[in-house]
Amino acid sequence: MTRLESQRLWIETIGEQGEKLGIDEIDLRNLDLSQYPLDQAYITACIFDGMNLNHKDFSSSLLSSSTFISTNLEGADFCKSNVSYVDFTKANVKAARLADSECIETVFVQADLSDANLVAGLFDETDFRNAILFNADVWLATIERVLLKGAKLTGVRGLEEAFIKSINIGTPEQPNILVGEEARKWLQDNKQPLWIMRKIV
Incomplete structure (x- = not known):
């Protein structure tokens, strides 16, 4: 039995048979x-680059240091997952759940x-x-030292209730850090309403 088959059995029998997936x-x-x-699994430093994983369930999994470069993850579920040090560069993460x-x-460049x-996500030195x-929802999210240079923030929701500690609107090499209310104001100023975007398009 492969480790993936064993994981499926473990999920289906609520842990009575099979074994929780652990790969590195x-x-x-x-x-x-x-x-x-692939939910409730330990999948560290693994490569998913360029795969089609739309609507895949990765909830409650440890995915640290894995790569999803240019991967299709539309509607995927990463709820309660640890995706620290994961590389999502150029990935399609539309309508995904990272609650x-x-x-x-974590890297979300492009x-x-x-x-x-x-x-309610924790975003610390996350690279956006x-x-x-x-139209992303950041309600109750914690935002600290997050990189935002060039990010398109049109219609972002939940900023009023987010815990905005600091943002970096520069680069890692030449940071431009805004703290607290200054950071919140910058985010609000760069969050144009959706009707403006539609008008431009």
Whole structure:
């Protein structure tokens, strides 16, 4: 029985049979993962680059240091997952759920997070440079030292209730840190309402 089959059995029997998935430094790009559940798993430093994983359930999983570069993750569920040090560069993360997730030094450079659910997530030194965050929901999210240079923030929701500690509108090499209310004001000023975006388009 493969480890993926064992994980499926473990999920289906609520832990009575099979074994919880634990893999490290595995290249998964040549596998068909469509039939296997990947929630509640330990999947560290693994490669998912360029795969089609739309609506995949990764909830409550440890995914630290894995890579999802240019991966299709539209509607995927990362709720309560640890995606710290994960690389989502150029990934399609539209309408994905990252609620209550941990994103320490996570990279979303040029990723599309339109309509993403980021509610109550922890974003610490998360890299959103040139990311698209149209209509993303950051209600009760904790935002600290987050990189935002070039990010599209049109219609971002929940800013009033987010815990905004600091943002970096510069680069890692030449930071431009805004703290507290100054950071919140910058975010509000750069969050144009959706009707303006539609008018421009």
